[in-house]
Amino acid sequence: xxxxxxxxxxxxxxxxxxKSLKCEQHMGHRAMYWYKQKAKKPPELxxxxxxxxxxxNESVPSRFSPECPNSSLLNLHLHALQPEDSALYLCAxxxxxxxxxxxxxxxxxxxxxxxxx
Amino acid sequence: SQQGEEDPQxxxxxxxxxxxxxxxxxxxxxxxxxxxxxxxxxxVHLILIRSNEREKHSGRLRVTLDTSKKxxxxxxxxxxxxxxxxxxxxxxxxxxxxxxxxxxxxxTRLQVxx
Numbered sequence: 001x002x003x004x005x006x007x008x009x010x011x012x013x014x015x016x017x018x019k020s021l022k023c024e025q026h027m028g029h030r031a032m033y034w035y036k037q038k039a040k041k042p043p044e045l046x047x048x049x050x051x052x053x054x055x056x057n058e059s060v061p062s063r064f065s066p067e068c069p070n071s072s073l074l075n076l077h078l079h080a081l082q083p084e085d086s087a088l089y090l091c092a093x094x095x096x097x098x099x100x101x102x103x104x105x106x107x108x109x110x111x112x113x114x115x116x117x
Numbered sequence: 118s119q120q121g122e123e124d125p126q127x128x129x130x131x132x133x134x135x136x137x138x139x140x141x142x143x144x145x146x147x148x149x150x151x152x153x154x155x156x157x158x159x160x161v162h163l164i165l166i167r168s169n170e171r172e173k174h175s176g177r178l179r180v181t182l183d184t185s186k187k188x189x190x191x192x193x194x195x196x197x198x199x200x201x202x203x204x205x206x207x208x209x210x211x212x213x214x215x216x217x218x219x220x221x222x223x224x225t226r227l228q229v230x231x
Contacts, residue, residue, distance in 0.1 A: 043205075044221075045218060050216040096217075104211075104217040105165050111158065113157070
């Protein structure tokens with residue numbers, strides 16, 4: 001299994017809703033990432049988990065709350081979002097979070113397209 | 118922002134022609150990677166070049182890296198309609214013992230017509 005899956009594919013939510021995005025990989029990767037991508041822009045890193053521990057938070061607002069329950073799963077909990085948070089949310093994983101090897105290419109999921117009304 | 122710049126922003130060529138995209142970045146890097154993204158979908162890793170490498174090939178792809186100029190180029194030879202996508206360079210400035218952290222360039226939208 002060489003893919004990263006994300007659910008749901010599409011999500012529409014109101015500003016008072018609480019929802020979660022889910023990401024899963026079974027490649028044995030120990031680094032997982034959340035990115036946000038606005039239309040016609042490059043992905044922007046939000047969070048990095050390394051060996052199931054949060055290692056990078058790119059000053060993301062607290063209305064986004066990541067969680068890594070185990071080495072295969074990554075969640076992004078959403079609460080009280082704003083319309084400007086509407087974007088494609090991408091999850092990725094890579095093999096070696098801290099190793100000397102440069103085999104750190106990232107494998108991306110198809111993304112969740114989020115619309116906040 | 119440490120985001121890299123890519124040029125051109127958009128490129129339209131005919132099938133069979135070569136496509137060249139350029140990437141410039143601002144900080145020292147451990148490696149540089151190129152990704153492809155079909156419209157509104159996830160990114161696909163194409164090739165990784167380490168900071169001590171100058172050129173790398175993979176199939177119809179050729180990547181060069183000039184760390185003195187902080188620039189890289191991606192050449193796609195004999196392009197096909199299926200190569201139509203956005204292409205992003207991404208720099209990884211991680212130090213040994215730290216997690217990988219990619220910073221993506223602004224991207225080049227490639228259109229290959231029949």
